[in-house]
Amino acid sequence: MSNATPTPISDIGEFALIDRMQKILGTSGDEDLLLGIGDDAAVYRIDDERAHVITTDALIETVHFDRSFMPTIHLGFKAISVNVSDVLAMNALPKYATVSLGLPNNISVEMVETFYRGVRKACEHYGMTLVGGDTTAARHLTVNVTVVGEAMQHELIFRRGARAGDALCVTGDLGGAYAGLKVLLRQREAIKEQGEAYEPDIDAYRYVIQRQLAPNAAIETIRDWRERGVRPNALIDISDGLGSEVHHICRASRVGARIFAAALPVALETREVANEFEEDVDLFALFGGDDYELLFSLPPDVLEDLDPQSFTQVGEVTPDEDEVVVQTPTGDTVALDASGYQHFGGNGTNGAAR
Ligand code: ADP
Ligand code: MG
Secondary structure (H helix, E strand, O other): OOOOOOOOHHHHHHHHHHHHHHHHHOOOOOOOEEEOEOEOOEEEEOOOOEEEEEEEEEEEEOOOEOOOOOOHHHHHHHHHHHHHHHHHOOOOEEEEEEEEEEEOOOOOHHHHHHHHHHHHHHHHHHOOEEEEEEEEEOOOOEEEEEEEEEEEHHHOOOHHHOOOOOEEEEOOOOOHHHHHHHHHHHOHHHHHHHHHHOOOOHHHHHHHHHHHHOOOOOHHHHHHHHHHOOOOOEEEEOOOOHHHHHHHHHHHHOOEEEEEHHHOOOOHHHHHHHHHOOOOHHHHHHHOOOOOOEEEEEOHHHHHHOOHHHOEEEEEEEOOOOOEEEEOOOOOEEEOOOOOHHHOOOOOOOOOOO
């Protein structure tokens, strides 16, 4: 091994890298572990009826956010939201969080305090408690959050449960976070001059900027399903964009999917930003990412048990294993390749690559 040529990670990509880690770790003989690596969160049994889920996600300066346009209070809120979203994606509710911070020396005490006000606000919003963390020095501001959530075992929903004939639905609207990022990037030069004093141009772009900087995870949906006694067949959060998450559900469930481009829910402001940048808003919705919404599948006759305001049907599950297509508004059907944006729209350009 030691004299083999080192393989750049970019040669194999993130998912193949995780597969390699899994090979080294092997399988656990732990009978309480209901699900390890491979879904939005790991799941373990705590007694005969209940299970805990656990997930961790990092936000790293220069990779996930730019401090010049990410106010510290929002960073605290968002770091919790992105983890809560993975807990919700198991149909569990969040309970406890830890926060580990890597702090470069140009971060002030006041900034850390502001960050924690954002964390507290998020914990109050999601009904959870921060119970610990770690604080170290670092070259870039690094935030790593772990969240533990709880569900009854019969409430849990995995990626693998989708069945041919199911309706595919999403909560909220799509592409807004990416539209917000586009606006913020455009303003970056002005922002850099003003530093911490920067306040987003909230009048024209309030909605999309909020979608990017201070996303809310879809906790109301999970609470609503419990009250109504509804339990979808498959569930995932849409942090990486619908285009790639639908592939995860299909692969795990050994089914295919047809997405209707005309049905993708897009806020008016998102559409206006796409028009301003002369880009295709469907690409924002499919590949933009950072929309902390949920994608779920359930039999069409169960749709009437849901609150009609709380979701949009964007497609259907098909029997064709791992075949994911988009039906365009003109009726054409094109393959939805999670990484091959050129298959959709045909112009080969997609600013939404991340
Ligand atoms: P998500 O986008 O929902 O946060 P990821 O794509 O980050 O999920 O991760 C996919 C799966 O791989 C998850 O089950 C996650 O726990 C696991 N995973 C990711 N990175 C590592 C790692 N460094 N070591 C072990 N498991 C990992
Ligand atoms: Mg996820």
